[in-house]
Amino acid sequence: MSLYTSVCAGLLFPLHERLKGHRSVAVRRRLEASQWAQPDAIEAERVGRLRAFLQDIGRHVPYYRQAFTAAGFDPAAVASVADLQKLPFLTKAVIRAQQDGLKADDHGPLARYNTGGSSGEPLIFYIGKDRTSHDVGAKWRATRWWGVDIGDPELVVWGSPIELGAQDRVRRLRDGLMRSHLLPAFEMSEANLDGFVRTIRQTRPKMLFGYPSALTLIARHAEKRGIAMTDLGIRVAFVTSERLYDEQRETIGRLFGCRVANGYGGRDAGFIAHECPEGGMHLMAEDIIVELVDGQGQVVPDGQAGEIVVTHLGTRDFPFVRYRTGDVAVKSTRRCACGRGLPMLEEIQGRTTDFVVAADGTVMHGLSLIYILRDLPGLQSFKVVQESREHTRVLLVAGPGLAASADETIVTGFKRRLGAGVRIDVERVAEIPPERSGKFRYIVSHAVAPR
Numbered sequence: 001m002s003l004y005t006s007v008c009a010g011l012l013f014p015l016h017e018r019l020k021g022h023r024s025v026a027v028r029r030r031l032e033a034s035q036w037a038q039p040d041a042i043e044a045e046r047v048g049r050l051r052a053f054l055q056d057i058g059r060h061v062p063y064y065r066q067a068f069t070a071a072g073f074d075p076a077a078v079a080s081v082a083d084l085q086k087l088p089f090l091t092k093a094v095i096r097a098q099q100d101g102l103k104a105d106d107h108g109p110l111a112r113y114n115t116g117g118s119s120g121e122p123l124i125f126y127i128g129k130d131r132t133s134h135d136v137g138a139k140w141r142a143t144r145w146w147g148v149d150i151g152d153p154e155l156v157v158w159g160s161p162i163e164l165g166a167q168d169r170v171r172r173l174r175d176g177l178m179r180s181h182l183l184p185a186f187e188m189s190e191a192n193l194d195g196f197v198r199t200i201r202q203t204r205p206k207m208l209f210g211y212p213s214a215l216t217l218i219a220r221h222a223e224k225r226g227i228a229m230t231d232l233g234i235r236v237a238f239v240t241s242e243r244l245y246d247e248q249r250e251t252i253g254r255l256f257g258c259r260v261a262n263g264y265g266g267r268d269a270g271f272i273a274h275e276c277p278e279g280g281m282h283l284m285a286e287d288i289i290v291e292l293v294d295g296q297g298q299v300v301p302d303g304q305a306g307e308i309v310v311t312h313l314g315t316r317d318f319p320f321v322r323y324r325t326g327d328v329a330v331k332s333t334r335r336c337a338c339g340r341g342l343p344m345l346e347e348i349q350g351r352t353t354d355f356v357v358a359a360d361g362t363v364m365h366g367l368s369l370i371y372i373l374r375d376l377p378g379l380q381s382f383k384v385v386q387e388s389r390e391h392t393r394v395l396l397v398a399g400p401g402l403a404a405s406a407d408e409t410i411v412t413g414f415k416r417r418l419g420a421g422v423r424i425d426v427e428r429v430a431e432i433p434p435e436r437s438g439k440f441r442y443i444v445s446h447a448v449a450p451r
Helices: 003-019 024-034 039-060 062-071 081-086 092-097 129-144 169-178 190-203 212-224 246-256 367-373 406-418
Strands: 111-114 124-127 154-158 180-184 207-210 236-239 259-266 270-275 281-283 288-293 305-312 320-331 344-349 355-357 363-365 379-388 391-398 423-428 443-445
Touching: 003 024, 003 169, 024 129, 039 062, 039 081, 081 288, 092 124, 129 259, 129 270, 154 190, 154 212, 169 180, 180 190, 190 212, 207 212, 212 236, 212 246, 212 363, 236 246, 246 259, 259 344, 270 288, 270 305, 270 344, 288 320, 355 379, 355 443, 363 367, 367 379, 367 406, 391 406, 406 423
Parallel strands: 154 180, 154 207, 207 236, 236 259, 379 443, 391 423
Antiparallel strands: 111 124, 259 270, 270 281, 281 344, 288 305, 305 320, 320 344, 355 363, 379 391
16 A cells, blocks of 8 residues: 555545544444454344334334334334334335435434436435445445555546536545546547546556446447556456446456456445455445345345345434335355355346437447436336437336426437437336336437447
8 A cells, every 4th residue: 555545545534534524434444343253243233233223213203103103113122134024115105205204303414315217216315424424434345355445546437417516626626635536427439438548547547436338338449449458557446336247347357457346236225235356245234234025025035036125224314224226136145255254145136227329429328318317306217218329219107296398308408418310209108118028127229339
């Protein structure tokens, strides 16, 4: 570790977190100690934390006061995580209907967030400082598994307007001090890809972070241009927000000359799991309880596929208890060779977002269209089908609050992204049909990118 990285990780970033009122340093230290405990010790610790968490929200969160009473549930009697099965699921529909009732009556500062909407159901929710502290601390722990730390040069390929819209002077100063450089993942034109490759070569990052599809596209572009990227000293590429395919892992690793570390989570459900150098996809089990359930809502045994349901113990200001993510995974039945006592996911299924292609051939991440849709009041779900570079269809399931003017907003926004001459058809439908495989895809592109 360089002296500069030591100063950033040991002084500058902790000071930054303290000024923001976050406990991220304490969380990271706690998690780095607990990860080496035996599985039964980790389980005992989190059951105690779960019991205290449920007692707390039962006193202070109106929705859960009512839910516990209706279920005859006594949080003080919780003896195992299986007791969660006595409680109802938290769904996106419940969160929409209970926005105020889910806020603790003594909550601290709350930040308003949106999901990216790649599940087809955009969601508005709130995050307190405890939740932020956990997510930062847990991610920090996982980063350090790979021999890199805050302050090592980092290049982030991302597309969320939360990050891209926050590049004010203070944010740029902070990122500069931490040696973190942000590139927009939306617009993958030939010129932009050339610029991305140049930037990576100039910054010589120790770590990359971004969508696997975006990093794969940049890596292939460098290969097409005959530009080697394996001599930059990149140690690891952290990928998240999409399903990581084996071919993407191979391409990123080969062309950047680094290991690839998969991460899983979301703004709503939290930082759920991360891969270690031994290949184990470890759950952040100390603070996040993951159940896998079948179509009837029953918990499935380890080794069987089920929908991921999350209880996040760092969310007391706006609790997520038995939150249905819509993603499907398989819990592992083995223990990782790294020696950590954290349980693992064996496989994550059903999480992918496609690229779309503008009329002029610019390749963009599908989220560039999703962000136009996700904040529309009254929108229940959607699907975007790009039939060609000249024609895109938008299927909407409208709730009672979706205004007629929303169609014009969508058309205008999509044309701004895809091209003024592109035909945009907005179709209001009763439901969004699944693919023939039974899986749901909310960005589907049949357009062909120029070669």
